[in-house]
Amino acid sequence: MTPWGTRGSLPAPGPESRRYGGNTSCVEVRCDSGALLVLDAGTGIRRLGAALKSGSPCENGLANRIDILLTHLHMDHIQGLGFFTPLYEPEMEIHIWGPASTARPLRQRLSRYLSPPLFPVHLRSLPSRILLHDVPREDLTVGNFRVTSAFVCHPGATVGFRIESPDGVIAYLPDHEPALGVRDFPGDPMWTSGYSLARGADILIHDAQYTAREYASHVGWGHSSVDQVLAFAAMAGAKHVVLFHHDPVREDEELERILAEALAKRDGSAVTVSVAAEERSYRLEKGELTVEPIPTTV
Amino acid sequence: MTIPERNSEAEPRLNPQMAIELILGRQLISYLGVPMFLVDPRGDLLYYNEAAEAVLGIRFEETGRMLREEWSHVFSPTDAQGNPIESSELPLMIALEKGRPAWSEMYIHGLDDSTRHIEVIGIPVIGLAGKHLGGLAIFWEVE
Numbered sequence: 274m275t276p277w278g279t280r281g282s283l284p285a286p287g288p289e290s291r292r293y294g295g296n297t298s299c300v301e302v303r304c305d306s307g308a309l310l311v312l313d314a315g316t317g318i319r320r321l322g323a324a325l326k327s328g329s330p331c332e333n334g335l336a337n338r339i340d341i342l343l344t345h346l347h348m349d350h351i352q353g354l355g356f357f358t359p360l361y362e363p364e365m366e367i368h369i370w371g372p373a374s375t376a377r378p379l380r381q382r383l384s385r386y387l388s389p390p391l392f393p394v395h396l397r398s399l400p401s402r403i404l405l406h407d408v409p410r411e412d413l414t415v416g417n418f419r420v421t422s423a424f425v426c427h428p429g430a431t432v433g434f435r436i437e438s439p440d441g442v443i444a445y446l447p448d449h450e451p452a453l454g455v456r457d458f459p460g461d462p463m464w465t466s467g468y469s470l471a472r473g474a475d476i477l478i479h480d481a482q483y484t485a486r487e488y489a490s491h492v493g494w495g496h497s498s499v500d501q502v503l504a505f506a507a508m509a510g511a512k513h514v515v516l517f518h519h520d521p522v523r524e525d526e527e528l529e530r531i532l533a534e535a536l537a538k539r540d541g542s543a544v545t546v547s548v549a550a551e552e553r554s555y556r557l558e559k560g561e562l563t564v565e566p567i568p569t570t571v
Numbered sequence: 572m573t574i575p576e577r578n579s580e581a582e583p584r585l586n587p588q589m590a591i592e593l594i595l596g597r598q599l600i601s602y603l604g605v606p607m608f609l610v611d612p613r614g615d616l617l618y619y620n621e622a623a624e625a626v627l628g629i630r631f632e633e634t635g636r637m638l639r640e641e642w643s644h645v646f647s648p649t650d651a652q653g654n655p656i657e658s659s660e661l662p663l664m665i666a667l668e669k670g671r672p673a674w675s676e677m678y679i680h681g682l683d684d685s686t687r688h689i690e691v692i693g694i695p696v697i698g699l700a701g702k703h704l705g706g707l708a709i710f711w712e713v714e
Contacts, residue, residue, distance in 0.1 A: 462587060467588075472587060
């Protein structure tokens with residue numbers, strides 16, 4: 274698993290975000306069977322597309338298939354879609370999975386962005402073969418991945434994903450406020466948003482946009498504080514938490530300070546923590562996690 | 572009138588987490604002063620709020636979750652002539668079965684031994700994926 278965009282809300286390029294990156298949400302997930310999943314299509318997907326160009330994206334008969342899983346259609350999660358080069362390759366088959374709506378189909382909602390005047394090319398005009406699927410109406414099995422989804426607490430229709438493979442489980446909840454309206458968070462798991470997705474995950478990639486102090490003035494905005502994420506992870510029995518969806522104003526040094534504070538607050542919990550950084554890879558083999566160092570060239 | 576024992580059968584059946592629509596529904600009604608009642612797709616009681624406790628005559632913490640057959644019997648709904656109302660004729664059950672709101676007037680006998688004249692609206696809870704997730708009843712005492 275490799276994040277290509279870790280930021281929330283708005284891209285935040287600049288010298289102050291060089292270490293953790295300034296692109297918005299996008300995560301690459303691969304398995305040995307050759308399947309490639311792309312979680313969200315924020316601005317980070319552009320560089321992922323370029324990286325795929327330089328090497329075969331997949332093997333074992335899945336070389337021409339990519340599955341893009343959109344948690345929701347907020348701009349920071351779809352802005353890079355039109356810049357993903359495989360969409361312009363006629364031999365590619367791109368499956369786009371996004372949250373269902375009773376009002377309008379996914380294609381129509383996505384086309385509001387991928388059409389003039391917001392974008393010069395219509396979704397229907399892209400050369401690749403694009404297939405759209407509603408979640409959670411459909412589950413996805415591709416290669417060794419089994420993906421389930423569920424609606425979670427975030428304004429608008431938003432889903433989270435749980436990706437299971439023989440090597441382990443990744444839960445992806447980039448925009449999530451499970452503490453909203455809960456008097457003593459975390460409470461009963463049965464009444465906690467996202468619990469079934471995160472339960473026992475080897476890697477939990479979770480929204481950690483705010484500090485506890487910032488959260489107090491952002492209740493209902495759909496995001497979590499670092500403290501809440503750690504409490505949620507402990508309740509769900511997740512093994513490793515990747516703090517994700519960094520606030521655009523957050524500088525590298527602040528992220529490191531927040532991580533240090535989070536580690537100090539773990540209170541004997543077995544949950545380990547890291548901060549999502551662009552192109553830092555996480556490898557899961559038979560439940561064993563290896564977290565690579567942050568590349569110095571980002 | 573006896574207080575029903577907490578029913579383990581009505582406790583979660585292999586479902587580790589409720590759908591987000593029901594979680595948010597419960598959170599919303601727990602913050603409202605209008606009596607409200609939340610059920611799952613089968614009609615089993617999931618939760619009622621403090622305002623509803625005053626009408627039903629018992630705290631939710633005392634009843635816990637209840638099976639449909641149980642709560643529809645415990646609160647003894649009757650019409651103006653005192654005839655029992657079948658569970659399938661309750662607005663909440665109509666909402667669940669037909670997937671549309673339903674309304675009616677009735678009398679209930681609360682667990683505080685008081686009979687109250689109430690009006691009830693039952694509303695189906697249907698998620699964005701079109702899934703029927705349960706129902707919500709809003710009720711109030713008739714002056």
